[in-house]
Amino acid sequence: MPDILALSTRDYALALMTSLPDAGAERKPLLARTVSLPVADLPALIELLPFAAAGELFSWVRRGEGMVGWGRAAEHVATGAQRFASLRSWWESVAGGAIVRNEVGVPGTGPVAFGSIAYAASSAAAATLVVPQVVVGRRGDRAWLTTMTTGDELPSVIPPASGSTPTAPEGVTFADGASSPTQWAGAVAHAVELITQGHLDKVVLARDLEVRSERPIDVRWLLARLAERYDNTWVFSVDGLVGATPEMLARSEKGLVTSRVLAGTIRRTGDDEHDLALAASLARSSKDLEEHEYAVRSVADALRPHCSSMNVPETPFVLHLPNVMHLATDVTGVLADGASSLALAEALHPSAAVCGTPRAIADQVIADLEGMDRRRYAGPVGWIDASGDGEWGIALRTGEVDPGDPSRMRLFAGCGIVAGSDPEAEVAESDAKLVPMRDALTQ
Numbered sequence: 001m002p003d004i005l006a007l008s009t010r011d012y013a014l015a016l017m018t019s020l021p022d023a024g025a026e027r028k029p030l031l032a033r034t035v036s037l038p039v040a041d042l043p044a045l046i047e048l049l050p051f052a053a054a055g056e057l058f059s060w061v062r063r064g065e066g067m068v069g070w071g072r073a074a075e076h077v078a079t080g081a082q083r084f085a086s087l088r089s090w091w092e093s094v095a096g097g098a099i100v101r102n103e104v105g106v107p108g109t110g111p112v113a114f115g116s117i118a119y120a121a122s123s124a125a126a127a128t129l130v131v132p133q134v135v136v137g138r139r140g141d142r143a144w145l146t147t148m149t150t151g152d153e154l155p156s157v158i159p160p161a162s163g164s165t166p167t168a169p170e171g172v173t174f175a176d177g178a179s180s181p182t183q184w185a186g187a188v189a190h191a192v193e194l195i196t197q198g199h200l201d202k203v204v205l206a207r208d209l210e211v212r213s214e215r216p217i218d219v220r221w222l223l224a225r226l227a228e229r230y231d232n233t234w235v236f237s238v239d240g241l242v243g244a245t246p247e248m249l250a251r252s253e254k255g256l257v258t259s260r261v262l263a264g265t266i267r268r269t270g271d272d273e274h275d276l277a278l279a280a281s282l283a284r285s286s287k288d289l290e291e292h293e294y295a296v297r298s299v300a301d302a303l304r305p306h307c308s309s310m311n312v313p314e315t316p317f318v319l320h321l322p323n324v325m326h327l328a329t330d331v332t333g334v335l336a337d338g339a340s341s342l343a344l345a346e347a348l349h350p351s352a353a354v355c356g357t358p359r360a361i362a363d364q365v366i367a368d369l370e371g372m373d374r375r376r377y378a379g380p381v382g383w384i385d386a387s388g389d390g391e392w393g394i395a396l397r398t399g400e401v402d403p404g405d406p407s408r409m410r411l412f413a414g415c416g417i418v419a420g421s422d423p424e425a426e427v428a429e430s431d432a433k434l435v436p437m438r439d440a441l442t443q
């Protein structure tokens, strides 16, 4: 294994391509070493990412804190109904058998894996956990560097410097995905009918857009734009899935569990005074409050068996993002059964924020009306450490780089549909939710 931190970023990318661990390498124990880094001169985390293929770059960053990683020391892929269980048991054995030197000791240090999980058991997309070769993290006034390998020797550690300048996408075009906005409005109208007839209370319907660029998409460009503009979100990159999600499915840290539930949305106009009036109307809108209530209940019900005490606020607050505002509720609990963050994400997925109520009927309506595979959109995305602590957001405001053609991507966005939903307004809301990724690709 070459000394990866001593290489230029371009050489590094080449070295990476020629030194991926062979199939048998994962059977060796994972070696992980975390050292403290001086915070003072550390560049912004996303700026540290080297030039590499989309699937080799990892990010979980909010307001300059979090982690970035690159390379692959180990990985596990799973599909089907057992995908969560398969990832969990793989991680338990890898992290449990790891040889670790950790001089920092905060959540996210030591062995760590980034993951993203297909929304549906029937999806053609997989669920993956990837242990990067290098992770750099920052939290408050602490920063660290973790190197990991399943080979014999850890890469030698030198303080990281900024990677090369990311390249802007060029000649980007967008085309309808599985359905045109008009067809999708038809699906929404159909869903409203099913709800009015009493078949279900709420269903979340999504649509997709096909993106083509004249050159391979440099995900570092997208991450930097998203981080700069959406500081109320977690800016993620896992295995070519890139986005800025405002919704935290499950965070678990030292026995405290939190989940940020979003449902109920209004578009921003750009006029601050008008937006404040809209925020007030959102907080009073019975349609949005109803949609929100279903989502909060689904999260609280799924967390309760794992918690000794819980706090479920009765009234949501309004979360302001540059493109939209959401009704939001932060649910917290004290963990009673030692479930890992990934096990909690499994228990919570899919919440009514991305599926509906009742869940089984909503899932069937989604399968019948959406006419597409959500792949990893609306599935959990995040990270887990050796203690099981971690953060799993819902992969929203996101796009997936085509693994076979890095100049192509698919973007996704969806809306909660209830009895009072208007199909045209839902098309406009889904357009607003596509704005972060569209802008990152074009501006």
Ligand SMILES: C=C(O[C@@H]1C=C(C(=O)O)C=C[C@H]1O)C(=O)O
Pocket: 204, 206, 247, 262, 263, 264, 265, 326, 353, 354, 396, 397, 412, 413, 414, 415, 416, 417, 433
């Ligand atoms: C489904 C999405 O967003 C979800 C649906 C929301 C709504 O319908 O109001 C709000 C936030 C998210 O929970 C998406 O962004 O694609």
